[in-house]
Amino acid sequence: MTHLLNVQTLENALNYLAKIIEWRMEYYFGRDESVKAPIPHLPDDWLSAETPLTSFIRKHKLDTAEQLTLLMAIAPHLQPDFFDRLITANLPQAGDYPQIGGWRGKAHRGFLPTGETVLFMLGGDRFAERLRLQQMFSEEHPFARDRVIYLDSPAEGEPMMSGKLVMLQDYVELFTQGRFSRPHFSINFPAQRITTEMEWEDLVLNAQTLQQIHELEAWITHGPTILYDWNMKKKLKLGYRALFYGPPGTGKTLTASLLGKYTGKDVYKIDISMVVSKFIGETEKNLANLFARAESKDWILFFDEADALFGKRTNVRDAHDKYANQEVSYLLQRIENYDGLVILSSNLKSNIDEAFIRRFQSIIQFPIPNVKERSQLWQMAFPSQIKLAESVDLPKLSAAYELTGSDILNIVQHCCLQALQRGDVVIHHEDILDAIKRELNKAGKIM
Structure with a gap:
């Protein structure tokens, strides 16, 4: 997508919306029967442009009214005086027109649309059409499901459509800049983006594990084709759930990073400590914020050391157990409804609640390397x-010490530092043995 093409598409869309508003105002207030024709349509080829806006419309098969509602929501972000200019030019005289709806912000002084604005511009005074249009703001509609646009809750007792x-700012940026903005690490989004400069060739795993990982990569790449192009969306759940299990340092986090790198997806590692709360209901709230922000973004969510969140439910002995089990039940529901890839990482498969195990499409073991x-x-x-001294026998070291890839990298780092401190670039057998001893002591093992 070129920036120029996106700009042209947005300009065409606003010109089209302007014609609709002028058409509605002229008919409603002028009662000119000559403009009682059906709503004008955009040129048939406008959706052929490859931009985020047109791609979203095609993907969700939005009809004319839905397209116009989308344009009304984004118009003030593109032209602050868009509605004021069109409405005032067509009003018969100054005054209050409640049928148009609208509101004005504290910083933004221009006209901003409400649900009533949508009903008026698209439905006029046709009662049945106005009722039909309200369905766009139901929870089942793609607008709400993907958290694209919504009606803010009005004051108690006021009509819902006055909201x-x-x-959402994410979609403003997608439709105008061509990409979703990356969230900042915070209590509302307790996750950090992880990347790697390593390649698939740097990942050393057994053949079976590698095959399962590449099957997962294939789903990330071709999942949309199966769901949407092959019309399997109604038979399959939108998201994908995978479990990585094995000892620390065996490549679970690196694999998640590589999957994102090679499929063009952002990978976010969840900070479990910021999600879990001792206060009743807070864990669910934190997760709700996390998943809501990630919904429909094609992000990969990576829960490292997931046992704290997805561990086995206990027998109910007190109120604490009851609410802990409720948290697991909520998690189960939430990861099932997430439309992207969720990866859980654990040292032991047996630590994860069986209810989650049954719902994983992939369960991948990361064993200690042979x-x-x-x-x-x-x-x-x-x-x-x-340079390695002649005394260094790497095959012998491999056979003698059961180490993970992470352990070996830590050992090599320590050896390199020792060599530089000596003022040379040669690593001796004793350097490696000393580093191995330090690494094993860290894990509470005796050499």
Whole structure:
């Protein structure tokens, strides 16, 4: 998508919306029978342009009224005086016109649309049509389901359609700038984007694990084709759930990062400590904020050390157990309804509640690397600037010490620092043994 094409599409869309508003105002207030024709249509080829706005419309098969509602929501973000200019030019005289709806913000002084504005511009005074149009603001509609636009809740006792028509900032940026903005790490979004400069070739795993990972990569790449182009959306759940389990340092986080890198998806690692709360209902609230922000963004959510959130439910002995089990039930429902990829990571498969296990499409084990794999990891770990002394026997080290890829990288880092402190670039057998001892002591193991 070129920036110029997107600008042209938005300009055409606003010109089209302006014609609709002028058409409605002229007919309603002028009662000119000559303009009682059906709502004008955009040129047939306008949706052929490849822009975020047109792609969204095609994907959800939005009809004319839905397209116009989308345009009304975004118009003030593009032209602050858009509605004022059109409405005042067509009003017969100054005064209050409640049928048009609208409101004015504190900082923004221009006319901003409400649900009543949508009903008036698209339905006029046709009662049945106005009732039909209200269905666009139901929870089942793509607007609400994907959190694109919604009606803000009006004051108690006031009509629902008097609520403000709001487009979420994420979609304002998508439709105008061509991309979703990346969220900042906060209590409302307790996750950080993770990336890697490594490649698939740097990931050393057994053949079965690698095959399962590439099957997962295939779903990320081709899932939309199966769901939408092959019309399997009504038979399959939109999202995908995977469990990575195995000891620390075996490549679970790296794999999640590589999946994002090679499929063009952002990967967000959830900070479990900020999600879990001792206060009743707070954990669910934190998760609701997280999933709501991630919905329909094509992000990969990675829950590392997921046992704290997705652990086994207990027998109910007191109120605390009852609410803890409710949290697990809520999680179960929420990850099932998420339309993207959710990866849970755990040291042990048995730590995860069976209710989640049954709903994973992929369960992938990351075992401790075997001798051959450890040898490969040792060979790849040292930088090219380093020289190994003749006493260093990497195959022997591979056979003697059961280490993970993360362990080996930590050992190599320590050895490199030791060599630089000595003022040379040679690593000796004793350097590696000393580093191995330090690494094993960290894990409480004896060499």
